[in-house]
Amino acid sequence: MRLNKYYSAAFLAFFVWGFFSFALKPLHNYPSLDILFYRVFFSAITMVLINVVFRRNVMRKNWNHFKTIPPKQQKSVVMLTLGGGIFLSSNWFVYIYVMNHVSVNAASLAYLICPIVTTVFAFFMLKETLSKWQWIAVLISVFSCVLLSFNHFQDIFYSLITAATYALYLVSQRKNNDLDKFLSLTIQLIFTALVLLPFYPKYSGTIPVEPLFYGYMFLIVFFFTIIPLFLNLYALKGINSSAVGIMIYINPIINFLLAIFYYNEQVSSLQLFSYLLILVSIVVFNEKLLFPRKLKLVPSEIPVLK
Template structure:
């Protein structure tokens, strides 16, 4: 039991440690053009994701291939369009984030991921017609006020943050629309 608690504690704290130390490697890549960093990131991601899929997730991959084969022609077309759209969105998110880190400011790039949940919730409400309870509305208002208070920097930084966050928020919405397929395998296809 203590092992499970430790595992969950590590899983809960590790993302914050990674995110908190992210600026260290980012400082070292400032001299490279954003496109070059993006190509490298895509290449490394393809290698890592497909290695994991082929070594550990073959059954899920077979299920996904069978799922796709059994789709109707119109469903396949819709699925392929959503795949292309999601690939464009994740690439746009990565590129704008890298560009912001290199050419705008690290603050704008970090601010984007504070804004992202707010935009995602708004997109979920507007696009997916998700219901907002009064508790969720209060939480969103508090989040909006805190983001507005933090957005006292330059307008350019705020706009870049909103652009980065919008790419990712719409990407998340597209992933919610695509059902019955393993999301990790889907990431491999998007790359």
């Protein structure tokens, strides 16, 4: 896997996301819903400004394309885009809650098993095929989750919910290819903001007045939402999604290390063994990409010296 600017962008995006807890944990005294409200509202406003100021031609081109596709396809684009917004905002809320009220361990586990959960959903919902080695990886991952459920049922329960919501988002967006990805994400955030807006007066706490809150919210919106998404989208211009998929494991591995060495969370030997099994399942699942076979020449293809 040759390192270039696209691989570097993907690596940097997930590396930055790995330190999300640094901006999220200081806000643990604020309700998870409040953090979700402000993250969605501020992110939506920021992304609208980016599109209006820097991407007018892209918006115009996408609108003209949308008008030319058949009505049935238009309906599919609308449903996939808005449904993706619901899954994405659900994932954000559960992740914030897990990070601040369950454990960093549970949050890191969620994104370790997310690619496996995504693959299983894609197999049943999109009829995508799995190789023998990929099925073995899925079984290893399931077994590790069973081990983690012993005496840690809460962690595995919330991890699976977090992984499932993001997996459903990814699966739902695999067929949503008629619009520019960044524009689709902007529409999803606008839709999510509009859905959340009626609930804000009743379910939000008092409006934060501490500069600390807005300082960390600035970090969350720009450095842990907008910038990594830009890097991710840029990376997908030059490398395929499977290559980017491997990079996603940078995020939970950093989370897991922070949980042990920075947040001093207790980790049992069973948990360590289970995480090791998940890492093994990751290698097995991506064995074709990590260990490409050399093509063997058949006798008729062997060059003959004359």
